[in-house]
Amino acid sequence: MAVLWHCQEVTETRTVGAVRQGSLRELNLAVVLRRIASTTRPPSRAEIAADTGLTRATVSAVVDDLIAGRLVTEADPAPRTGAGRPARGLLLGGTGPAGLGLEVNVDYLAACVVDLTGAVRHHEVRRIDLRPLSPADALTGLVDLAGRARAAADDAGLTLAGAALAVPGLVDARGLVRLAPNLGWRDVDVPGLLAGHPALTDPVDGVPPLVVENEANLAALGELHARPGGPESFLHVSGEIGIGAGIVLDGALFRGSRGWSGELGHVPVDPGGPTCRCGARGCLETYAGQEAVLAAAGLAGADLPADTAARRLADLAGSGDPAALAALRAAGTALGVAVAGVVNLLDLDTVVLGGGYATLAQWLCPPVLAELDDRVLTSGWSPVTVRPAALGAESAAVGGAGSVVRRIIARPSGWLSRPQ
Amino acid sequence: MAVLWHCQEVTETRTVGAVRQGSLRELNLAVVLRRIASTTRPPSRAEIAADTGLTRATVSAVVDDLIAGRLVTEADPAPRTGAGRPARGLLLGGTGPAGLGLEVNVDYLAACVVDLTGAVRHHEVRRIDLRPLSPADALTGLVDLAGRARAAADDAGLTLAGAALAVPGLVDARGLVRLAPNLGWRDVDVPGLLAGHPALTDPVDGVPPLVVENEANLAALGELHARPGGPESFLHVSGEIGIGAGIVLDGALFRGSRGWSGELGHVPVDPGGPTCRCGARGCLETYAGQEAVLAAAGLAGADLPADTAARRLADLAGSGDPAALAALRAAGTALGVAVAGVVNLLDLDTVVLGGGYATLAQWLCPPVLAELDDRVLTSGWSPVTVRPAALGAESAAVGGAGSVVRRIIARPSGWLSRPQ
DNA sequence: GCCATTTAATTCAACCACTGAACAAATTGC
DNA sequence: GCAATTTGTTCAGTGGTTGAATTAAATGGC
The missing domain is CATH 1.10.10 (Arc Repressor Mutant, subunit A)
Incomplete structure (x- = not known):
């Protein structure tokens, strides 16, 4: 009877290539x-x-x-139900393919292995200041961790089916790191540098290709991964030394045409504000970046790793330090202004505060929410949720590993037809 | 030999439902x-x-x-080539299905018919101030236009396969117009009001459902439609009384989870700026909205239709009027700040100025570009293009009609299996 | 304890749409 | 006129889904 029907069946079926018999x-x-x-x-x-x-x-x-x-x-035990032959439950295999997640960051290296079910089967973080090291030396350390991760996977009966490497910078389509300011990297050919290391290139079972990706993007996927029932579209803000954002739409990362989406740190908050190191004025980073917040809280010059800095601030704020509280309120307000723009533009209903912001969420959420309430046109109909990330610093590595298994789940034929 | 390979085969094949034999x-x-x-x-x-x-x-x-x-x-004439049996060219049919595009705006109603090839086969605009009219009366006028469009389609041997209606406001998933401030509409049930009009509901050939959509979104699709070879991802900014944006990604409209994406007019440009009618401070609209620009140019209080206002301003600016030039430069700068945030976030490389902005592009582009150069982090690698829209006021109706035929091309089985 | 009932999973002939090769059609060049 | 070439169609073959019938495994009533 519905003669007139408002249909919005966008992308119901969207297949790119031809559909052959198989x-x-x-x-x-x-x-x-x-x-x-x-x-x-x-x-x-x-x-x-x-x-x-x-x-x-x-x-x-x-x-x-x-x-x-x-x-x-x-599933071994039949899940008991009413009459009739009992159903045999099916679940994702815990011994098949797994994803390898790697991360290179300013003050640590990380590796982890995630199986199909999403369980983190291995995880290792190595604290090390990478800034004095050359990219090649940094990656040598990473290869070390990757080797141990692979061994752990083998022991658990898992086969690594791919790897993703998180880097705090702009990565182009070929895996070249164009710019990673906080690492001091510029035009670093990561795949090229790794090509000599057998542990990442040609091990057992036909090698996994490596995907290099921005850290904030993978951290956002980590959040998606950590909350199976959660929303499938959200903005994940990583507050580190810089501020990056990962945009997840319908369970998929939005990367932009060149993979350089998510530069929230340089969204203008006040066009006449202080000059940012990018050259522009009033970028969010000059208000809510780690350096700015530490300075405002009276901790200027403390050259701290991101999570230590966040914890120090949280301690101060927790003890009622007025400078710290004011600094966090100011940062939260600036963040709220920038995020309000994003929400108005993309119509998202969830914002996740990750990285250092996760630790500080308690103090950041109220001013962020206040700005969103004021500035988001549709906040009257459906409010925006702001919440801390489920994962901490391991988020990017886990998200990277998770992206590998997500890809297998999205297209299992690739795994099934692999050369045994 | 490429052992290590950076692959980014996101959404290679993405099918939602089960794949049956047919x-x-x-x-x-x-x-x-x-x-x-x-x-x-x-x-x-x-x-x-x-x-x-x-x-x-x-x-x-x-x-x-x-x-x-x-x-x-x-194709009738064989496109002559070398040896061998001559190929028979295939082209889209000019007599099959067509799309009906409709628009309700503050000072006009419009209807158009677009065939599969993208040709506009019928177009009618009726100037009328809708603000004093009730929604029902406004829609009655629209039904009138729709009826003539249908007659024209019939005469041309075309069958209308669907309709899209552009409205300058927020539309929810069921076609309810939640808020159209410049029309004075609130919670208007457009499908319900149209249900009584046979010309839109149950005419020949099993009726097309009607899609109601935000005007800026459809205008963006119109741009996509008007430049067949052009970029498939861009931001289309509609400068009308309000400022809306349509985001097109990979040839598809990005609508957000509720279809309320693109509220560029309320992206904060200066958090301490003037109060906007939305209640917040420093929204883009308070700098680059029609009212603000007219006031700055010394034309305050002139209650003009959008395109007349834009033309008046263009005339003034063309004759070198300093107030008009300053007003446009200020508006362009504010627009540039807002758009820079969008580009940083979404990594787009094309921005299209539509609506009234198209007429004023000559004066708006330079300041917009200047802000983008300063503020977009990746502008050093690949500059952002800013250009006027290809279509004028008819953009939304044409884009709506185009979206109908695009849907048929994306999923022809629906049309082919229609009840004859 | 036995049997009707119920639900789960498998088997099998039928069928749909693609595949690959052979063939017919239509043109150029010698 | 004939070989060469390319297009488009025909047809037996096949992979994979379909639907119905069959088997499997449990519950519950008597």
């Missing part, structure tokens, strides 16, 4: 696997069939392929 | 039709097969379906 199975593998990955309670084959509209016969055949490829396992 | 054909219809739509020179079946990777046999079968559905026709 693509059918390829696509249905992804459909079924996604369905299995999307819930905590293991679904049965029948349930998947009912949900997706596929036949039970097809689902069985597809699931057989997935089980053969160790992407899925059957 | 979906194969459904998807390939879209693949082939998109290929035909994407070039000016009509491709042959063989060429399509080579490009897409499908077999010539498959392409022939698919093309037969498309021709039967009047989506495609064969």
Whole structure:
């Protein structure tokens, strides 16, 4: 009866390439696997069939392929229900492929391994000031961590299916780090430098390619990863020495045409404000960057790692220090102004404060929310949520590793047809 | 030999629902039709097969379906080439489905018909001040235009396959206009009000559903439509009484989670600036909105339609009037500040000035560019292009009609399986 | 304890759409 | 006129889904 119907079926089906015969199975593998990955309670084959509209016969055949490829396992104990033959629950395999997440940051290196279920199976952080080191030396240290991560994966029966490296800077499409100001890197060819290290290039099982990506972007994915039931679209703000943002839309990272999206630190907050090191005036970073906040709190000149600085500030603020409280309020207000612009533009309903901001969320949230309430046109209809990130400093490495397994879940045929 | 490879194959294949048997054909219809739509020179079946990777046999079968559905026709004169049997060119059909674009704005109503090829086959604008009218009366006038557009389509042998209505306000997912400040509308149920009008609801050939959408969003699509070879990602800024923006990413409109994206007018430019009618301080609209610019140019209180106001300003500026020039420079600078934030955040490389701004682009572009050069972090690597919109006031209606035909091209199976 | 009932999963013939090769069609060049 | 060449169609073959029938495994009533 609905003669007039407002439909908004944008991108219902969006396939780029041609659909050959085998693509059918390829696509249905992804459909079924996604369905299995999307819930905590293991679904049965029948349930998947009912949900997706596929036949039970097809689902069985597809699931057989997935089980053969160790992407899925059957739940041992039958989840007890009413009458009838008990369903056999299906869940993501804990022994199949896994993702390797790596991070190079100003004062630490990190590596972690995440399996298909999203569990972090290995995690190692090495504190080290990288600024005095050359990029090649820094990466040598990283290769060391990657090797141990690989060994841990092997021990656990996992096969690394890919790696993602988080870098605090602008990365181009070929993995070249164009600029990482806080590391002092410029035009560093990371894949080239890593090519000599066998642990990342040609180990067991046909090597994983390495993706190099901005740290704030991967940290945002980490948040997506850490809250399975959470929102699929949000802005993740990383407050480090600089301020980066990762934009997640419908569960996918928005990277911009060149992968350089998310430069929130240089969004103008007050066009007549102080001069930023980027040359412009009044960038957010001059108000809410680590240096500015520390200076305002009377801690100027303290050359601290990001998380130490945040913790020091939190301690001061917790003890009621007025300078620290004022500094945080000012930073929160500036952040709120910048984020209000983003929210007005993109119509997001969730903002996540990550990096150093996570530690300080208690003091930052109120002024941010106040600005959002004032400035977001649609805040009257549906308020914006602001909350601290679920993960801390490990966020980017975990997010990177998670992006590898997400890719496998999105397109399992690549893994299944790999050369054994 | 490329052992280490930076891959960024995001969303290579992204299908939401299950893939049933018939979906194969459904998807390939879209693949082939998109290929035909994407070039000016009509491709042959063989060429399509080579490009897409499908077999010539498959392409022939698919093309037969498309021709039967009047989506495609064969080019009459064989495009002469070297040896061999001459190819028969394929082009989009000029007599199949068409899109109906409608617009309700402060001082005019508009309707247009766009066919599959993108040609505007009918266009009518009716100047009328809608502010004193009730929404129902305004829509009655619109139905009138729609009826004539339908008649014109019928005469041309076209079948309207859908309609899109542009409204200068916030529209929710069900087509309810939550707020259209310049029309004085609030919570207007447009589909409900139109339901009684047969010309839009149940005419020939199983009625098209109507999509109600923000005017700035559809205007952005109009730009996409008017420049077939142009960039597929850009920010389109509509300078009217308010300032709206449409964000186009990879050829698709970005609507935000609720369709309320693009509120550029209320992005903060100077947090301590003048109070905006939205309640916040220093919104872009208080610097570059029509009212502010007219006031600064010494034309305060002139209650003009947007395009008249813009033309009046252009005349003044063209004759060297210092107040007008200063007003435009100030507006351009504020616009540049706001847009710089957007570009930093989304990594876009093209900004289109539309609506009244198109007329004034000559004076607005320089200050906008100057701010972008200063404030966009990546401007050193690849500069941002700022240019006037290709279409004028008709942009939103044409963009709406274009969105209907774009949807058909993206998913032709819906049209082909329609009840005859 | 046995059997009807119920739900889950598998098997199998049918069918749909793509595949690959062979073939027919239409033109150029010698 | 004939070989060469390229386009488009025909047709048997095949992969993968479909739908119904069948088997599997549990519950509950008597």
